[in-house]
Amino acid sequence: xxxxxxxxxxxxxxxxxxAFINSANTISGGAYSTVNNVQDYFHLRSVNDELxxxxxxxxxxxxxxxxxxxxxxxxxxxxxxxxxxxYRLADVISNNYTSANNYITLNMGSNDGVIEEMGVISPTGxxxxxGAVSDNFCTVISFLHPKTEISCKLKSNGVxxxxxxxxxxxxxxxxxxxxxTTRVNQGDSVLTSGYSSVFPAGIYIGKIVxxxxxxxxxxxxxxxDLNIDYSALNKVYVVENLFKNEIEELSKKEEELxx
Amino acid sequence: MNNPIAKNIILVIGVxxxxxxxxxxxxxxxxxxxxxxxxxxxxxxxxxxxxxxLGIGFGLGLTVxxxxxxxxANAVACTLVAFFRTFFLSSLAPSDMGSETxxxxxINMGFKNYAVYIFxxxxxxxxxxxxxxxxTFNEILWTLSRIIVSLIFSSILVLVYQYLFVSxxx
Numbered sequence: 001x002x003x004x005x006x007x008x009x010x011x012x013x014x015x016x017x018x019a020f021i022n023s024a025n026t027i028s029g030g031a032y033s034t035v036n037n038v039q040d041y042f043h044l045r046s047v048n049d050e051l052x053x054x055x056x057x058x059x060x061x062x063x064x065x066x067x068x069x070x071x072x073x074x075x076x077x078x079x080x081x082x083x084x085x086x087y088r089l090a091d092v093i094s095n096n097y098t099s100a101n102n103y104i105t106l107n108m109g110s111n112d113g114v115i116e117e118m119g120v121i122s123p124t125g126x127x128x129x130x131g132a133v134s135d136n137f138c139t140v141i142s143f144l145h146p147k148t149e150i151s152c153k154l155k156s157n158g159v160x161x162x163x164x165x166x167x168x169x170x171x172x173x174x175x176x177x178x179x180x181t182t183r184v185n186q187g188d189s190v191l192t193s194g195y196s197s198v199f200p201a202g203i204y205i206g207k208i209v210x211x212x213x214x215x216x217x218x219x220x221x222x223x224x225d226l227n228i229d230y231s232a233l234n235k236v237y238v239v240e241n242l243f244k245n246e247i248e249e250l251s252k253k254e255e256e257l258x259x
Numbered sequence: 260m261n262n263p264i265a266k267n268i269i270l271v272i273g274v275x276x277x278x279x280x281x282x283x284x285x286x287x288x289x290x291x292x293x294x295x296x297x298x299x300x301x302x303x304x305x306x307x308x309x310x311x312x313l314g315i316g317f318g319l320g321l322t323v324x325x326x327x328x329x330x331x332a333n334a335v336a337c338t339l340v341a342f343f344r345t346f347f348l349s350s351l352a353p354s355d356m357g358s359e360t361x362x363x364x365x366i367n368m369g370f371k372n373y374a375v376y377i378f379x380x381x382x383x384x385x386x387x388x389x390x391x392x393x394x395t396f397n398e399i400l401w402t403l404s405r406i407i408v409s410l411i412f413s414s415i416l417v418l419v420y421q422y423l424f425v426s427x428x429x
Contacts, residue, residue, distance in 0.1 A: 001317040001338045008324070008331025009391050028326045035280045096327075098286045100393040103328040139328060168289055168401065231286060 029093070029137030033107050036093040043234045051235070054123040085200050087237040088112060090120075093137070097170050097230040102142040104128060108238060109136040119198040119239040125205050125228030126150055127236050129198060138238075144170055144230055151196040152205060155189040157182075163190065163205065163224060170230045173206070175222040182220070184211050190224050197247045199239060271319075274299055279326045290405045293412040296323060297340050297384050298420065301377060302362050305348060316341030332391035336384045343383055351376045365421040373421070378414050385410045 090112075094105040108114050110133050120127040120140050128148060131141040141148055144165050152175065153160040159182050161175040178184065188208045194201025210223040241247075278296040287293075300316050320337030324330060348363060351372045365373045389406045390396075 001313060002335060005317065005320065005331035005335035005338060006391075008321075009329075009335065009394070025325065031280070031326075035284070039284075094284065096283065096286060098289050098292055099327075099329075100389075101328070167398070170289070 025134050025137070029105060029107075029109075029134065032094040032105050033091075033137070036091065036107075040091070040234070043232075046232060047234045050123050084242055086240040086242065088114070088240070090114075090236055090238050092233045092236060095230075095233050097142070097144055100167065101146065102144040102230075103131070104140040104142050104233065104236075106138050106140060106236065106238070107136070109134050109138050111135050113240070114138050114238055117198065119241075120236050121199065121203060121239055122228055122233060122236045125226060126192065126199060126203060127228070127233065130238065142230070143173070150199070150205070151193045152190050153193040154184065154208075155191055156185055159184075160193045160195065161222075171226050173224045173226055175224065176214070176219060178220050178222060180213055180215070180218045180220055184208065184220060184222060186211065197241050197244050200241075270302075271299055275322070279323070283327065290401075290408050291412060292405070292409050293416055294381075294385065294388065294409065295413050295416050295420070297337060297381060298377075298417050300337060300341050300344065301380060301417075302364065304362050309345065312341045312344065313338060329388075329392055332388050335391060336387035339387050340380050340384045344380060347376055347379060364425045365418065366425065374414070374418065377417050378410075381413050381417070382406075382410055385413070 088108060090106040090108040092104055093107050094103075096102045096104070104120075104127065106114075106120070114130060114133055116130055116133055118130045120130060126143055128140040128142040128145070130138050132139040143150065146165070146167075148165065150163045151160065152163045159178055161178045163173050163175050166172070166174050175190070186208055190205045190208065192199045192201055192203040192205060204227055206224045206226040206228075208222055209225045212221040212223075214221055274296050278294065282293055282295065296319065299319055300312070303312060303315065316337040317334050320334035321331070323333040323337075327333065351368065361367055363373070363376065368376065385406045389402055389409070393402055
């Protein structure tokens, strides 16, 4: 039994997705969602505020709230634009953020079109990546997990890197692969880069609070103050990239060319 | 409520509900995760069959693993607790404490012995669980501090539980 237990622990560490022992099953998912139905009422106010703030932000991007520059509107012809991302609103039914490896359970599963490795965002930032799916529930590997790395870029100069949580503090994350020669401004915004095909580009993640030079690796350690509050997740969006397969096929071909 | 099986089921469901739906969802602090559910193993009757005890430990741990997404960390920790329980019981609880079917509790073991009993076994559980969870010896001080803080909290909670629910029945 010890061996089985150890094997289960180790095989969970080895793979990109969560082990087959996970909270996206009918029993634990059902229990979490029942308890969450009660808890929901206590969060109504803050959820409302969050969604209203997002509404205001989206309203500002509407064509009607843009100022005329040359006397003409840019006409949006919808044959020029093709839908790339689909957002599904989901409820968080279990949220952990005090462990070393944190997971979130959502009330959406394969019946709602959710599949593994879809991104999850909230109105205030990045939540995580779907790790396991059952019929009606899914388990999300939180950003607060050593496996999660998010491709990001700095707003002022477009330099890109990988953002990672380093443990302990849920409001801090670190970018550690930007070369030492790149100039980094404190207070600069960090956005998603959109290179990874999981998250759309340009989602605000947080701002830079500290930079340290790492002479040994010739890189900088950039500390980012996260905008999202992981202790107050209620409504989140599951993001589906409609071009994901196409992008992945391309990168497979790239690998073949390398060989 | 004299049926021992019904009593056991209520104990298991009650403790698991408290652990999974309240303690785990509270997310108290970055260093604090009280785990009190091993109390189920610790309060099984003294003369229970050894392999049954190990089986219950493993099954209980695996159930908690499913809810906490921890792979098999709880299953390992609980199997260890079930394994070591017999040794601690034989040295800490006098064998003349009455019927062999008695459940270890703060009343029949005395405060001092019972506190040592749960503290040591919870310590085994916590050390195994927290190290398997992070699965690295990097930042060992941080992991140790998480173990100590959580262990103190879990022990206090178990003692409070004993005085609230077990003492009254006497």
